[in-house]
Amino acid sequence: MKIAVLIKQVPGSESSLSINNAQNWVDESSVTFVMNPPDNFALEEALLIKESRGEGEVVVVSMGPSRVTKVIREGLAKGADRGIHLEEDDPMEIDPLTIAQRFTAVLKEENFDLILTGLQSDDTGMGQTGVLIGEMLGISTATLAIETDVMDGQIKVKRELESGWFQWVQLPLPASISIQSGLNTPRYPSLKGIMGAKKKEIKAIHASELYNGTKSQLMNSIFLPTTSKKTEVIEGEVDQVVEKIVEILRSEIKVI
Amino acid sequence: MDILVVLENNHGSLHRLSKEAIVGAQRLGDSISALVIGKGANEIADQLTGYDLEKVITVSHELVSSYNADGYSEVVMQVAESCSPKIILAGHTYQTRDFMPRVSAKLAIPFIPDIVSISDEGFVKQVLNAKFNAEMSSTSDKMILSFQSAAFSEDELRSGSCSMEVFEATLDVNNVRSMSEEPFQEAEGDVDLDSAEVLVSVGRGIEKEENVHLAFELAKAMGAEVSASRPVVDSGWVDSFRQVGSSGLNVAPKLYFSLGVSGAIQHVVGIKGSKNIIAINKDPDAPIFELADYAVIGNVLEIIPKLIEALNN
């Protein structure tokens, strides 16, 4: 069983982030980059599937500048067998269709049985890559899997729905599944894993050679959310206060 | 038509986010049609007759009687190919995330998801865990959009009238390969604070264990979950999995409603990501008020019972 795990390297959530001069992304010089946390769960799921079947190959695929080899090595240290690095120049591509086309070009040749992705990335959060790739490869898709059950030629997936509902879906393999965070406990790389990762193969391919069509979507600029934290003070008689709160809940925050 | 709004059936009634999506559509264009798919489509369509829409299209093919990504994306593509809308739009729900990218790839048009507002040059979505907003735009005149919960308010729905139309989709087992079972709920006790939209949080200001039930009742009235600060958990008044703060969970709900929480630093660090914070505390100097959007200075034990009453009516 061949499983591809698509991993993205994103700014760490504790990094201090400030907007760059061009105002179209953050200033990356002071950023600490990490493996996109949702992708960590996808990787763990892939490793668990391989281990439970007693056979298989897990391939980590990542697109980005040279620094992303770090997250590929991390994946290898945790147990993936080899990696593929889609080398990307500045600026970072954000158009989901372009990104998906590039991955599809690489994945198509290898005939993976299963493609796993995290539910979305912590940077742009478009949440589409896995499904787009599935459509482009002509295979079935499912998202927000909180449980997977791989059988021969089929996969059963428990999808998480809103408000505590769930749904089981059965798909033929090959399939592209996006993984909901929290379904497993990602492992830490063992020392042997870290040593062994140095020897595992990472194939590098230039992303623009794979697809360089027109971008369908652009990120024009980024800016700080304008909702200023102005604290509205509410005091007074209990009944008035309660009335005000109900109004806020209904019209301003809109949760009832 | 200008805009095709794909609606979602929420266990028999029209999903709130679908209504909000229609409001968004009404902002963007004039000629708006809605699409309802699957079992119960006609009943949902009936609920729309008072809305200002051109028409409601229903699709009732048996292969999409319950939701599946293959079928829904195929249907939307076929409807879009037949009616050529400029914009396909929906509420940003788990269902939309599941099939709309398929439509994007099938039609080779961009999908801009989880939009919070419309700007002059494009659409605003949150990035980097909502630390920043980004303006996105499509390079083609055709696009797919989804709106985040509460980007628009259903109060602003323009009423009017619309007609119903049935669309015959062409579906077979070649293009609908997945099989989905009926959705189900799991037993209570599977509390997931992480994904709760609203958290009612209990602090020491609740004073006694006997008063903690007020938080649970308020939560029930709001469809929320209950969380707590560390001292309350340490005192054994609330189960430890509800603890929020530096050694408990970090949460980022849409609304964090705190009752008698002082806002000690170890707690506050766990709630910083909340989109809205209402804090009730009788101490006007409580540190939580620095973080809160709405600071209610008053006695929790007096306010909550009346609030519960007001919400239940």
Add this chain to the structure above:
Amino acid sequence: MDSISFSFFEKFILAGLTLVALASFTYEVYQRLVIVLKGTGSLPFDRFPERLSRVFREVILHEKVIRERPWPGIMHALVFWGFLVFGIITLDHFSIGFYKSILSESAHKKYSYIVIPFSILVIFGILSLTYRRFITKPKALGKTSPSSGVVAFFIVALMATYLIGEMNISRFLWKVNWWIHSIIILAFLFLIPRSKHLHLVLGPFNIFFKPFDQPEHTPVNIDLEGDEDELDAMLTDLTKLTQNQALDIFSCVECGRCTDVCPANRGGGILDPKHHFILDMREPLLENKDVAVLDQINVEAGWECTTCQACTEVCPVGNHVEKSDEIRRLEVLVEGRVPQEYQKLFTNLQETGNTEGASSSELADSLPVFTPEKEYVLWLGCFARHGLDPNFNRSVKNFTKILDVAGVSYGVLDQEHCSGDPANRLGDKLTYTMLREHNMEQLTDTKKVVTLCPHCAVNLGKEYEKYGTVSYTVEHHTQVVGRLMEEGKIKVQMGENGKVTYHDPCNLSRILDIEDEPRTAIRSTSSNFQELEESGRNTLCCGAGGALWWKKETQGRTHLVRAEQVIESGADTVVTGCNFCYGMMKQGLGPLTPEGREEVLVKDVADIVAENLI
């Protein structure tokens, strides 16, 4: 009774039985020693006179046994001293059987004036202990131990048969009595190595070999660029006990003092040091006849340990009980099984060199930078540097105020990374290596380091030294404050502090052996000072040790047990000498303070001194 003689046949039987008993005894002891010698490292003989003196105090004088549990301790001392006194008697007893008495009749009579009273004391002692074990049944002693019952019976019977032997009875009865005494002794020999009573033999040796420093864990040298086979061998070795550790396991007397004092156990956790860190490995040791048994340690229990060393401190037979280092490093380095909250911690340390993943420090920016002509590097530690409790920043500033008043120059290191204590105590020796190598480089030109964090002090000094030469000295800030007071460079006056108590941080009092300086400082500023129940080297850990500060406390009250004690003491202020203890006290005291009482104030030693500077 030297007119009693034994027939050849009797001597033959006696010889046979004695030989069998001795052979069995020797074989069993030998078997265990063979296993011990398979352990890694070697048994220490350094500081010989100190080791000998320790054996004298703890074995002959029974210092620790009595101090920790006074009444049972004294009862046990009686039995033990009786055992010593009976040495000659036992030899004499067998000598009579084979040949004749080795004592002259007058010597025998004089000696009996000592032995008879002792034998009564022994009976009193053993009956008292038996009552405690089988009737009172304290929890620490665990399940009913049949071997204890047998031994108690043996000892009483031996004393009784001795006393009978001193009486005027018929030859026949005397001989029967003699034989009973002999059989019991031989049965005792048979029983000793197969039960916890092996401590009779191994105890003194184990106490001799006990490490002076605690915690004492084999350093884990990791060279990522090194040979892969060497790394493999090193990882395999991680499951092996050291010789000292193996000896510990056979010496364990199952008294349960370690579990009694364990803060994790007292906080409702499952950790039971007696079983998890010692006894669980005894059967595997004997079955496998090999020392690769560290993977037998219960993993969940292993993660609960605060590494406070209370268990090691209290063990009367000199065991280094705590083994969280061993099991955690197996889980992290070999298995890659790390609780999620610690994975985040390790990543932060690797990426940013601090526990919080922060890229800057306000506190560090507000302090002078170290330059080589300054006297001290003021080592901040992640807790202060990155505001794990922002209130503690005031304590750091109070300490710098003291230094300023005394005219002592200091500065902070710009590139100070975490000393590595969390990584070290959690078993991530790889991240620890990275941090340690970085810090050593930063400290190349440093002569003196002072820090407010005992965890940093322990690592920068003792732990780093296990991996290479350390060219600087490390002082805890209370030592510096104490010295400055002594030298008259700062003067303090008595303040209005109400009732003040001091919580000894476990890393400071037990691991660094610093208890006096903080007290001197406090006493010179407060007239109403009172010790807590468990103080000094017997302090009860606040619960933050072993990197538990960063653990998601989903259950357990380890962190509250000490706070409760502080409240019960009735103190108005609790002073402490560690930023983690400070933070824990601040978190724990609030919720536990009963209604109507003022919350206990928490201060660092630096605070109470700075507040009362003249």
